[in-house]
Amino acid sequence: MLQIRHNMALKHKTTIGLGGKTPYYLCIKSARDMLEFAELESKLGIPFNILGGGSNLIIADESLCKELPFGILDIDIVEEISCRPFIADEKEMLPPLVREYLRRGHTHFTELTVSAGYKIPKLLQFCKENGLTGLEGLVGIPCRLGGTVAMNAGAYQTEISDVLSQVEIFHKNHGIIKCSRKDMELSYRQSSFFCQGKKLENPIILSASFIFPQLDKNIVKNKMEKNLLTKKNTQPIHARTAGCAFKNPINENGEKISAGLLLDKAGLKNIKVNAMQFSKIHASFLENTGDGKTKDAIELLNIAKDKVLTLFNIHLEEEVKLWK
Numbered sequence: 001m002l003q004i005r006h007n008m009a010l011k012h013k014t015t016i017g018l019g020g021k022t023p024y025y026l027c028i029k030s031a032r033d034m035l036e037f038a039e040l041e042s043k044l045g046i047p048f049n050i051l052g053g054g055s056n057l058i059i060a061d062e063s064l065c066k067e068l069p070f071g072i073l074d075i076d077i078v079e080e081i082s083c084r085p086f087i088a089d090e091k092e093m094l095p096p097l098v099r100e101y102l103r104r105g106h107t108h109f110t111e112l113t114v115s116a117g118y119k120i121p122k123l124l125q126f127c128k129e130n131g132l133t134g135l136e137g138l139v140g141i142p143c144r145l146g147g148t149v150a151m152n153a154g155a156y157q158t159e160i161s162d163v164l165s166q167v168e169i170f171h172k173n174h175g176i177i178k179c180s181r182k183d184m185e186l187s188y189r190q191s192s193f194f195c196q197g198k199k200l201e202n203p204i205i206l207s208a209s210f211i212f213p214q215l216d217k218n219i220v221k222n223k224m225e226k227n228l229l230t231k232k233n234t235q236p237i238h239a240r241t242a243g244c245a246f247k248n249p250i251n252e253n254g255e256k257i258s259a260g261l262l263l264d265k266a267g268l269k270n271i272k273v274n275a276m277q278f279s280k281i282h283a284s285f286l287e288n289t290g291d292g293k294t295k296d297a298i299e300l301l302n303i304a305k306d307k308v309l310t311l312f313n314i315h316l317e318e319e320v321k322l323w324k
């Protein structure tokens, strides 16, 4: 039986420490609970947003509204990782990193299935201990598997799509279904899933399967350590943030430009509205330096967009999800 919590504050559920009270908060611990949730959702008649690790969210608080106009579905399904050797068949639609290793004659691959609530740092620990390569770029991100797949997370020349082979989804019209590579579209910070050729609206990720090339454990460990060191030197990893606030825009040659670089050139580093400020380490990170308010965060996002538009004629788009 699902337990509903009322008037639950979300401030402590996000890494940036912003978020007001939701009228309905439901925590899902097993895929079986989803059917009960679907019934409840139609009875309650308000939309539900999906919470993962809360590492990419800016949620409205009392500075904007008394109570949030949506419920929260916290996908906290955590099961043991299931792990098996993978025999690659080149006829299958395989993730790009697997294809690349196959071309080079690599023969050792491992397939994992991981539930949506699993924390990425714990998954990376597993990869490190077992010499599984592909996700080393995601070191130091406090997210969960579901959010990582939903947003096709990436850093340091890797993306989750490089090794993703299958996703298990709950959809209100189809129940629990599996989508293989041919049923998914993964691009920069975006994922779409399809069922019988039709795009699924509001898919809820329950678990995902990956195929990893297997390497010497030390190679994987060294790649993670190198990325973590770079991250420590270039991002405010000890501050309360939601990662990069803006997506990197694409220039006329189809190349990404760092939004952080543009914001830095526009003089946004250290700019503050009350307790919210743009980081002095990386200008695209918004930091909550104390009792920050969402209104102030949004004011800063707007100031930044206006400045970059005026100076460079570039429209920045939020990378963080704004829940208002």
Ligand SMILES: NC(=O)C1=CN([C@@H]2O[C@H](COP(=O)(O)OP(=O)(O)OC[C@H]3O[C@@H](n4cnc5c(N)ncnc54)[C@H](OP(=O)(O)O)[C@@H]3O)[C@@H](O)[C@H]2O)C=CC1
Pocket: 048, 049, 050, 051, 052, 053, 054, 055, 056, 057, 075, 116, 141, 142, 143, 144, 145, 146, 147, 148, 149, 150, 151, 152, 153, 154, 155, 203, 204, 205, 206, 242, 243, 244, 321
């Ligand atoms: N590269 C970097 O340095 C950083 C990257 N990130 C990335 O941001 C993402 C945040 O992950 P996390 O903290 O877990 O997520 P969050 O709780 O921050 O949720 C982010 C979004 O993911 C969607 N989502 C979360 N879980 C699920 C699920 N099970 N099924 C479907 N959609 C889901 C939600 O979509 P909806 O709004 O549609 O309900 C939500 O808006 C990751 O991809 C992470 O890697 C974050 C910080 C830094």
Ligand SMILES: C=C(O[C@H]1[C@H](O)[C@@H](CO)O[C@H](OP(=O)(O)OP(=O)(O)OC[C@H]2O[C@@H](n3ccc(=O)[nH]c3=O)[C@H](O)[C@@H]2O)[C@@H]1NC(C)=O)C(=O)O
Pocket: 154, 155, 156, 157, 234, 242, 243, 244, 245, 246, 247, 248, 257, 258, 259, 260, 261, 264, 281, 282, 283, 284, 319
């Ligand atoms: C932070 C996130 O992801 C990050 C990811 O961690 C890093 C590392 O791969 O690359 C992207 O940032 P980014 O493009 O700013 O990468 P960085 O390597 O930090 O910076 C690129 C260039 O801009 C310069 N730069 C960056 C920020 C700044 O304030 N000033 C500056 O001059 C850097 O010196 C570097 O020359 C991702 N950001 C986006 C929006 O794609 C996130 O998803 O939340």
